Amino acid sequence: MVDKNQLRIATRNTGFIDPESVESYIAVGGYQALGKCLAEMKPADVIDLMKNSGLRGRGGAGFPTGVKWGFAAKYASDTKYVVCNADEGDPGAFMDRAVLEGDPHNVLEAMAIGGYAIGGNKGTIYIRAEYPLAIARLKLAIQQAKDMGLLGDNIMGTDFSFDIELKYGAGAFVCGEETALIASMEGNRGEPYTKPPFPAEAGYWDKPTIVNNVETLANIPAIIMKGADWFSGIGTETSKGTKVFCICGKINNVGLIEVPMGTSLKTVIYDVGGGIPDGKEFKAVQTGGPSGGALTYKDLDAPIDYENLVARQSMMGSGGMIVMDEDDCMVAVAKFFLDFTMDETCGKCTPCRIGSKRIYEILDKITIGQGTEADLEKLRSLSHNIKDTALCGLGQTMPNPVLSTMRVFEDEYRAHVIDKKCPAGVCADLLEFTVVEEKCVGCTLCARVCPVNCISGKPKEVHVIDQAACIKCGACLDKCKFDAIIKQ
Amino acid sequence: MSNCQEKQKCESQQGFPETLFRELDAFIETLPTKEGHLITVLHKAQSLFGYLPEEIQQYVADALNLPVVQVYGVISFYTFFTQIPKGKNPIAVCMGTACFVKGANKVVDALKQQLQVEIGEVTPDGVFSIDCLRCVGACALAPVVMVGEKVYANVTADQVKDIIADFS
Ligand SMILES: Cc1cc2nc3c(=O)[nH]c(=O)nc-3n(C[C@H](O)[C@H](O)[C@H](O)COP(=O)(O)O)c2cc1C
Ligand code: SF4
Ligand code: SF4
Ligand code: SF4
Ligand code: FES
Numbered sequence: 032m033v034d035k036n037q038l039r040i041a042t043r044n045t046g047f048i049d050p051e052s053v054e055s056y057i058a059v060g061g062y063q064a065l066g067k068c069l070a071e072m073k074p075a076d077v078i079d080l081m082k083n084s085g086l087r088g089r090g091g092a093g094f095p096t097g098v099k100w101g102f103a104a105k106y107a108s109d110t111k112y113v114v115c116n117a118d119e120g121d122p123g124a125f126m127d128r129a130v131l132e133g134d135p136h137n138v139l140e141a142m143a144i145g146g147y148a149i150g151g152n153k154g155t156i157y158i159r160a161e162y163p164l165a166i167a168r169l170k171l172a173i174q175q176a177k178d179m180g181l182l183g184d185n186i187m188g189t190d191f192s193f194d195i196e197l198k199y200g201a202g203a204f205v206c207g208e209e210t211a212l213i214a215s216m217e218g219n220r221g222e223p224y225t226k227p228p229f230p231a232e233a234g235y236w237d238k239p240t241i242v243n244n245v246e247t248l249a250n251i252p253a254i255i256m257k258g259a260d261w262f263s264g265i266g267t268e269t270s271k272g273t274k275v276f277c278i279c280g281k282i283n284n285v286g287l288i289e290v291p292m293g294t295s296l297k298t299v300i301y302d303v304g305g306g307i308p309d310g311k312e313f314k315a316v317q318t319g320g321p322s323g324g325a326l327t328y329k330d331l332d333a334p335i336d337y338e339n340l341v342a343r344q345s346m347m348g349s350g351g352m353i354v355m356d357e358d359d360c361m362v363a364v365a366k367f368f369l370d371f372t373m374d375e376t377c378g379k380c381t382p383c384r385i386g387s388k389r390i391y392e393i394l395d396k397i398t399i400g401q402g403t404e405a406d407l408e409k410l411r412s413l414s415h416n417i418k419d420t421a422l423c424g425l426g427q428t429m430p431n432p433v434l435s436t437m438r439v440f441e442d443e444y445r446a447h448v449i450d451k452k453c454p455a456g457v458c459a460d461l462l463e464f465t466v467v468e469e470k471c472v473g474c475t476l477c478a479r480v481c482p483v484n485c486i487s488g489k490p491k492e493v494h495v496i497d498q499a500a501c502i503k504c505g506a507c508l509d510k511c512k513f514d515a516i517i518k519q
Numbered sequence: 520m521s522n523c524q525e526k527q528k529c530e531s532q533q534g535f536p537e538t539l540f541r542e543l544d545a546f547i548e549t550l551p552t553k554e555g556h557l558i559t560v561l562h563k564a565q566s567l568f569g570y571l572p573e574e575i576q577q578y579v580a581d582a583l584n585l586p587v588v589q590v591y592g593v594i595s596f597y598t599f600f601t602q603i604p605k606g607k608n609p610i611a612v613c614m615g616t617a618c619f620v621k622g623a624n625k626v627v628d629a630l631k632q633q634l635q636v637e638i639g640e641v642t643p644d645g646v647f648s649i650d651c652l653r654c655v656g657a658c659a660l661a662p663v664v665m666v667g668e669k670v671y672a673n674v675t676a677d678q679v680k681d682i683i684a685d686f687s
Binding site for chain 2: 119120121122123124125128160161162198199200201202203204215216217218219220221236277279280281285286317320321351353354355359364367368371377480481482483502504505506509510
């Protein structure tokens, strides 16, 4: 997917260089930024440059990277840590995996630059165990860099030393949150703790620590080489540079894209993403994963940047974009996300632990046709209460998928509770699959694909679906060539 | 120093081979410190033993000088760690958002029907187990099902029978 709408900074090398060869990275200018920092810049200069570039964190919160580094630099300590957050928890996104697998040295170089800037010499990459290839490539890259004196003691003959170790996640979404991540890196249950103190003051092993996302880091060597003005010349007033998105779901060109901040949603979905398959109608796109919200046709012209997405009750998140079409039920989507957070809440605080369950139960009730109008009100007030009282970002953002879908798709919620219908035809308990006698030719195809064998009928005779056994998977509907099966 | 050697006795309750314990000991020896490496060690232990029953939890606790409750606390917190053995062919269905939107829940329903077990369970003959994963990073191929190392892309409910047949 290369086209004029895209601009590659963080992913400038992925797919173009051999990720298993350090020479290949050096050939495209790799490690020059680190060399430039060590030879020509004081740590404070590096931090100023980062501040001036306007780079903000790509892990979700959008905190200015230079400012974060400045805090950590301020605290005196014998040891400081640079942590790369490669937990990539958003289910349905793989930006960080692509960078780590395609350009691992880029991330290592940026971490060393961060270490130099804050006066630290230890780096840790916290990576999810589900990414074995990325882990293997990182291990290889670290070894190669050490062998060439680009990591380890006295890098490039200077008195700056920097080492990087790997720590593995074990399948807990909350560990992407930086304080939980630190707890997990120390070998404990990944439960967040209250800030302050911020990690920049007391983080990993209580030492000053900067936590940065993979994509944030991947921008840094390019910024050092090309300058703050170049970077801040791209994007919008408040959001500089580019953003990598992973567009998936009901879209023609699935995959990774990198576009300048400020690109409109329309451009992303129709020009870069190639529109919705099968002539279906665009319904919504979820950004920010389980913490984010649904954007709709109303938001298509909005320039994508941190502030604009928040103003629309969503958020930038790490870059997942799940496109949904007319066949997706927004209540079911909200329920899906709440099922996720209910599972992933660490349980430390009550609003999140119990609140997620209560929201889920109400949504579940609605999708099986037992919801009432009072439930809609309850959903709203509960959501606001949780947002105000949860301890960490997971709980504070957990109600977003509910609030944002209720905001735009109130009608759809009402159809479930009042008419007991699912307009998108998703909520199984509100649906029935039946064979239209006049149309069925008795080809037996449906009976053969039914996973529960609940369709009966002799060849060339009308088939019948046993409603009690039907799991409403829709396989028969998809297979019937004669449009003889309907869902309502 | 291996604590198993200290105890002079290595009768494994579950009948795990002695060599696996030796391999775990050797791995622990290579760590720069024991502090903060509980999760690292548990990853290794699960890759060796396949799962982490009480016996292994106790062994790891002793090896790292930690109370066994701490080991248990960590294992029960992280979904990657399992205290029961998986089926011979562990089936993992991605239930990330991209897969969900493309109908992964229908695939799960079909699997449960076909194998007559719930998520997180093993078939009585020990051949299959079903688990749900959160995004395996192959969202462009959604819905994704993995059986052991084998990856099935763009899976639909009616392909479930065939997938199971591949391993029966
Ligand atoms: C529940 C939750 C999950 C998060 N998951 C991730 C993640 O998977 N990757 C990530 O980089 N940041 C994640 N974050 C954001 C981090 O806490 C942190 O802000 C980020 O890693 C900082 O790096 P940045 O400034 O470079 O973005 C998560 C935050 C919350 C509250
Ligand atoms: S908000 Fe949720 S995830 Fe965060 S600390 Fe509270 S219970 Fe844990
Ligand atoms: S596939 Fe359609 S036409 Fe064929 S038996 Fe089934 S309902 Fe009838
Ligand atoms: S919807 Fe699925 S379970 Fe129901 S009859 Fe059709 S194929 Fe069978
Ligand atoms: S959501 Fe299934 S692979 Fe990403």
